[in-house]
Amino acid sequence: MGLFDDNKVTYADKSDNDLNRAFFLFRIISQPFITKILTFLLKMSIKIGLPIKGIIKATIYKQFCGGTTIEGSQETIDNLWKSRIGTILNFSSEGKETKEDFISTKQEIIKTIKKASQSEKIPFAVFKPTGITAFSLLEKLSKNQSLNEQEQEKNQEFRNRIKEICKTAFELKVPLFIDAEESWIQTAIDEIVMEMMRKFNREKAWIFNTIQLYRNDRIAYLKEILMDAKNNNYFVGLKLVRGAYHGQEIERADRLKYPCPVHRKKEDTDKDFNLAQKFCVENIDRISFCSATHNEESSAYLTELITLHKLNKNDKRIIFSQLLGMSDHISYNLAKQGYYITKYVPYGPVKDVIPYLIRRAEENTSIAGQMNRELSNIIKEKKRRKYI
Numbered sequence: 001m002g003l004f005d006d007n008k009v010t011y012a013d014k015s016d017n018d019l020n021r022a023f024f025l026f027r028i029i030s031q032p033f034i035t036k037i038l039t040f041l042l043k044m045s046i047k048i049g050l051p052i053k054g055i056i057k058a059t060i061y062k063q064f065c066g067g068t069t070i071e072g073s074q075e076t077i078d079n080l081w082k083s084r085i086g087t088i089l090n091f092s093s094e095g096k097e098t099k100e101d102f103i104s105t106k107q108e109i110i111k112t113i114k115k116a117s118q119s120e121k122i123p124f125a126v127f128k129p130t131g132i133t134a135f136s137l138l139e140k141l142s143k144n145q146s147l148n149e150q151e152q153e154k155n156q157e158f159r160n161r162i163k164e165i166c167k168t169a170f171e172l173k174v175p176l177f178i179d180a181e182e183s184w185i186q187t188a189i190d191e192i193v194m195e196m197m198r199k200f201n202r203e204k205a206w207i208f209n210t211i212q213l214y215r216n217d218r219i220a221y222l223k224e225i226l227m228d229a230k231n232n233n234y235f236v237g238l239k240l241v242r243g244a245y246h247g248q249e250i251e252r253a254d255r256l257k258y259p260c261p262v263h264r265k266k267e268d269t270d271k272d273f274n275l276a277q278k279f280c281v282e283n284i285d286r287i288s289f290c291s292a293t294h295n296e297e298s299s300a301y302l303t304e305l306i307t308l309h310k311l312n313k314n315d316k317r318i319i320f321s322q323l324l325g326m327s328d329h330i331s332y333n334l335a336k337q338g339y340y341i342t343k344y345v346p347y348g349p350v351k352d353v354i355p356y357l358i359r360r361a362e363e364n365t366s367i368a369g370q371m372n373r374e375l376s377n378i379i380k381e382k383k384r385r386k387y388i
């Protein structure tokens with residue numbers, strides 16, 4: 001049996017109803033045309049205020065989200081932990097633009113850190129920089145443009161929020177992932193996260209930056225970070241991802257006619273992702289890292305690297321992570337075999353989580369092969385249960 005093939009393990013905590021719901025959902029979103037129509041209708045219904053929250057909550061929300069609050073996500077956290085899978089609570093609030101929103105998001109992130117500090121079931125915290133400041137400010141900072149007085153004040157507020165979040169994580173001993181976003185705002189994010197790593201990662205990696213391996217400059221950047229860490233005597237925390245904004249990156253680079261910052265061939269991204277994993281394992285004395293992927297081959301490759309370098313399967317410096325509701329065959333099977341597995345568990349008011357859900361639907365539609373795999377695993381398990 002292959003590394004991820006034990007469906008009895010994959011679906012251990014799923015009821016027949018859960019399986020049927022997943023089957024129904026993945027069947028729908030595997031059809032690009034239907035997904036397009038449904039996401040359009042979803043956006044329109046929210047805009048004109050149709051009462052569809054109930055339907056969303058019982059279907060796609062239940063598949064991909066923990067609950068509307070931290071407390072409401074407890075059942076999901078407990079269920080994952082029964083299979084020795086840690087939860088990373090991910091407060092989903094997107095497209096907010098006011099100072100009040102940024103402050104309340106910061107406070108919610110701090111709540112997730114405090115919650116994590118009280119429970120072994122929640123080994124990490126995470127946040128997205130655009131939840132606590134304006135996209136336009138990050139864009140200006142990334143272009144190194146001069147800021148007017150009001151923008152300078154906003155920048156100071158943003159820096160204070162990030163520092164407060166990182167300091168709380170450091171003091172409460174909760175490692176913290178900082179998500180990566182579009183390349184044209186990422187330079188500003190990288191700069192401040194590097195500053196936080198230098199400040200707080202003196203004894204071990206508490207602050208983790210995210211590296212998107214669809215970018216064609218990231219292997220060089222990894223080497224730069226390691227060099228900086230050696231020169232300045234700190235530990236590096238990294239989350240490796242392929243990258244979630246591929247379409248937007250290509251479209252913008254073509255439209256504005258600048259050199260495209262991302263690979264155009266999937267195999268180049270795959271190659272860099274695996275190279276990055278190898279680089280991290282080879283420098284494990286200084287780098288802790290999370291392999292955040294649903295890709296079977298990359299996950300299997302990391303298990304081989306762990307064996308090759310004679311590391312412990314449960315080495316706390318090597319974390320595997322998937323999103324809730326996706327690639328359970330990787331998460332549950334690797335957890336069963338003793339690897340260090342976590343899942344992002346998004347939570348928040350249904351309305352605020354919709355952009356995240358739409359991305360999940362679109363992503364699942366666009367990944368050729370993966371959808372078939374999710375569906376075929378569910379079908380196999382449905383059959384297995386019937387014949388028991």
Ligand SMILES: Cc1cc2nc3c(=O)[nH]c(=O)nc-3n(C[C@H](O)[C@H](O)[C@H](O)COP(=O)(O)OP(=O)(O)OC[C@H]3O[C@@H](n4cnc5c(N)ncnc54)[C@H](O)[C@@H]3O)c2cc1C
Binds near residue numbers: 178246268295322
């Ligand atoms: C726990 C977790 C945390 C995450 N955090 C972040 C984050 O902070 N920031 C972020 O941007 N994303 C994040 N992601 C999403 C991630 O970047 C991917 O979009 C997603 O996981 C799909 O990639 P994959 O590695 O699972 O595998 P696959 O399904 O093998 O790969 C799909 C990915 O390959 C890349 N790709 C697709 N087509 C091409 C092409 N023609 N040329 C080159 N590359 C291509 C794209 O990045 C696409 O998303 C996270 C994912 C997980 C599981």
